Amino acid sequence: MLKDTLRKLILNQGDLLFGVANVMPFRQNWTELPEGCIVGMDKAVSIAVPLSRKVLDSVEICPTKLYSYHYKQINYFLDRMGLLVMNFLQANGFEALPVPASQTIDHAKQKAHLSHRHIAVAAGLGWMGRNNLLVTPKYGSVVRLVSILTNAPLEIDSPLNTDCGECVNCVSACPAGSIKIDPKEFDKESCYKKLCEFQKLPGVGHHICGICVRACVGRKR
Secondary structure: OHHHHHHHHHHOOOOOEEEEEEOHHHHHHOOOOOHHHHOOOOEEEEEEEEOOHHHHOOOOOOOOHHHHHHHHHHHHHHHHHHHHHHHHHHHOOOOEEEEOOOOEEEOOOOEEOOOHHHHHHHOOOOEEOOOOOEEEOOOEOOEEEEEEEEOOOOOOOOOOOOOOOOOOHHHHHOOOOOOOOOHHHOOHHHHHHHHHHHHOOOOOOOOOOOHHHHHOOOOOO
16 A cells, blocks of 8 residues: 555664555645646645654753754754655655655744644644644654645544543643643743743754653653
8 A cells, every 4th residue: 555655665664653644624824836736736744753862862951062962953953854755655656745844934923834743633643732833742842843734545544532631730830831631721832931031042943842842752542
């Protein structure tokens, strides 16, 4: 099967997570993706790559130069994975559009072309945590994501029927107080303000934090 071959191709690159989502429910939220590029693209391959726990150990009160460099290299790796999947699908006669792992289109509204997190949830990789990030059973939030839109006839995966349970590690860890017990009360504005502060730190240069990511351990189903 096409999906089995694709799964092997992806998992041969490391201990990654892979799933396929129906993206039609998310189309109205996509930003600056021309209709000519996405017509007929009703599915997305979602890939999660784990970060280094040892690198995250350096993130105690703020992101470090080590974490900033690691973050950038993980995004490069994800974009290369997107190209790998694109080449595979096109070689098999299908269309594929790799969406950059980390490309902000509207900084004020914190919007990218699409939400890799919501696609990953739909693809069964994890669930939306209190920290407004994807939480996976295996890695917690210690992952970065990429999505590849396609019209290939890949079997859709089912979302996970679970959540963070009683874990509130990220709530107490958040330096901006943005994370609440109720995930719906996550304060995006205060989170973004803190990211802007961190971006100005010497050697950081990105809107990153990593503190709630480090605190997240996930939860087994």
